[in-house]
Amino acid sequence: MKMYNFNSGPSILPEEVYAQAADAIHNFNNTGLSILEIGHRTSWFEEVLHEAQANVKSLMQIDDSYEVLYLHGGATTQFMQVPMNLLDTNAQAAYCDNGIWGKKAIEEAGYFGKVAVAASSKDKGHTYINKTLNVPDDAVYLHYTTNNTVEGTQWHHIPDVSMPLIADMSSDIFCRPMDFSKFSLIYAGAQKNMGAAGVTLTVVKKDLLGKINRPIPPIMDYRKHIEAGALLNTPPVFAVYVSMLTLRWIIANGGLAAMEQRAKERADLLYNTLDSLPLFKPTVAKEDRSLMNAVFILENGELEKQFLDECKKNGMIGVKGHRSVGGLRISMYNALPLSSVQAVCDLLKDFANRKG
Ligand code: PMP
Structure with missing residues (x-):
């Protein structure tokens, strides 16, 4: 019996997507090889990666000032990688505290610099979005979670701030049109709206990077990933493939x-x-x-x-x-x-x- 799948993530995928993924496990694009067996530096995989990146850019309607990366480590790693790349030890960043995922992002940022909580909905158990923001002028960015998966709240507008805007869109990415060009960095685990578990999308505006003094280990440095054409190390080939198929499905379905x-x-x-x-x-x-x-x-x-x-x-x-x-x-x-x-x-x- 086919189940009604209301899982919060990993969650339901389009039938066409997993049917195609299943075919590709047996014979990827008539190569005589499984998608699980192909090298990440082959032209076969490069085509997959480039289509996924192009699909992201076309859905977001963003230009080449942005780079699209598929990374390991889940959105949870982005909680740490964002401040590691953008927040100097003596600088401060502003964060919205609207639920458990935002709170985790705040805790991780605290390892790297100062955090100002711009707004919190803790007073009512995060059952609403506190939209009255108090962002210090010197905050290097504002971070918020567009959709709070656990508490069931969602921002229905983009906060209007002068500093770079960063969003965790893990649980509502590509559920609606929005002006993605208002953001300097967007990340999302693929396993809800754009694929299977195992890969995280990070879209970053290149001019945001390289402005801090901290030495960054190469694998954590967005610039190194960009320089390596999003192939700094072996990406999760199959998860990127499933994400590409899911993005293709979104485009084909309107x-x-x-x-x-x-x-x-x-x-x-x-x-x-x-x-x-x-x-x-x-x-x-x-x-x-x-x-x-x-x-x-x-x-x-x-x-x-x-x-x-x-x-x-x-x-x-x-x-x-x-x-x-x-x-x-x-x-x-x-x-x-x-x-x-x-x-x-x-x-x-x-x-x-x-x-x-
Ligand atoms: N942010 C949000 C909004 C989430 O819903 C989740 C996972 N459900 C995460 C971050 C953490 O993602 P991951 O498990 O991929 O690290």
């Missing part, structure tokens, strides 16, 4: 405008259903609700357990909230069909009728 329309349809259906059922309580301020991760609770813990059991029986996985916040969470990434949301809404209504 690009970011279509992704946004689909995301809004899914989110409207789910949030309207939840709002109509008093048994279920969405936790996030309406204006800050995420298009990607809907977080809600059932006040009765026993009923919550029963609901999760029913999800399981109906082939719905990934509905349990993150261990740090509990409750329930339904993730609705780019590849999730509306019919999956319809199925869980039917169960929500049926459950509320029986137990409400």
Whole structure:
């Protein structure tokens, strides 16, 4: 039985993507070799990498002042690599504190320089986005998380600041059109909206680099990756390939405008259903609700357990909230069909009728 996949990441991928990836494991582009067997310095892989990079640039509508890198180590490594490359020991950077991933980024930056918290939503358990920013004039950049995967909040506008803007877009990249040229650095783990686990996208404006005094180990230095044509060491070949296929799928399916329309349809259906059922309580301020991760609770813990059991029986996985916040969470990434949301809404209504 095919499952309804509401996982928060790694998560659902388009069927065409994993079907093609499966073919490539047996015979990559009629080479007689598996994609798992080809060298990263072959023209075969270079073509894959260059198409992935070009797809990123075309979706973001950014020019050659930016470089597209596929790196190891997850978004978590970017928490450390960003300040290592950009924040001098005596300088300060501003960070938004809107959830557990932003907090981790703040902690990592503290190893390299000073951190000013520009805004925090901690006072209400991160159930909203605090948009009133207090950014010191001398902050070398502002960092924020566009979508808080765990808490289910999302920024619906780009903060307007004078210093370079840096964003962790791990859980909502390519879910909507936005002016990506407002950012100096963007990073995202691939495993939600743009591929399988194992690779992280970093898009960086080249003129941001080389401005600090700290010596940087080459493998952590964005400039060394750029100089090496994004092939400083062996990249995760298969993960880059799956990401290239996923980006190709986004483009073939109408690009970011279509992704946004689909995301809004899914989110409207789910949030309207939840709002109509008093048994279920969405936790996030309406204006800050995420298009990607809907977080809600059932006040009765026993009923919550029963609901999760029913999800399981109906082939719905990934509905349990993150261990740090509990409750329930339904993730609705780019590849999730509306019919999956319809199925869980039917169960929500049926459950509320029986137990409400
Ligand atoms: N940032 C955000 C917004 C995330 O959702 C996650 C993972 N779920 C991370 C960072 C960490 O990513 P990784 O596990 O790839 O290091």
